[in-house]
Amino acid sequence: MLYQGAIKELLHDFKFQASPRAGILLYELMRMTSPALTGAALLAVPMYPSHARERGFNQSYWLAKQLGETLGTPLVKATRIKDSFSQRTLNRRERAANLAGAFRLEAEPPEHIVIIDDVVTTGATGHALASAALDAGAKRVDIWAVARTPLGKG
Known part of the structure; x- marks a missing residue:
């Protein structure tokens, strides 16, 4: 799905207003469009602790x-x-530099993990987290997101 229109509004309401209704709808959309191969484990994109406390x-x-x-x-x-x-x-370049070395896995992951994110824009977050997972021992990392920004918008 593209990050525009109603999807963009739902993601904004979920992310910044903590709307339970928006979260449930987004979860259902992901569930209905799940990839055929979902890996041995899921890995959520973590937030820096102070940002997580601010957002709740x-x-x-x-x-x-x-x-x-x-x-x-x-x-x-x-x-x-x-x-x-x-x-x-x-x-794009600033995003990659901003996230270099930003993540660390807490334990050795299984061989195949799937990163869960809300929106993919340039892929910098997924790339940085996938690099950390591969460094920790994963052999394959995929990303599954609710939406992506339209090409040329990131």
Whole structure:
């Protein structure tokens, strides 16, 4: 799905207003469009602790938890060890630099994990988290997101 129109509004309501209704709708959309191969574990994009406290919840973790329960797939955890700027105003190169070395997995992951995120713009977050997972021992990392920004918008 593209990050525009009603999907963009739902994601904004879920992410910034903690709307339970929006979260449930987004979860259902992900569940209905699940990939054929979902990996041995799910990995939510972690937030830096102070940002998580400010927002009150991590939307990626919430989605991963719901999907994991439905699919019978465990979650593996990562920590965001680098406090970085918001990605929203950064270009592709700045996003990659902003997230370099930002994540660490808390334990050795299974061979195949799937990162759960809300929106993919340039792929910088997924790439940085996948790099951390591969460094920790994963052999394959996929990403599953609610939406992606239209090409040329990131």
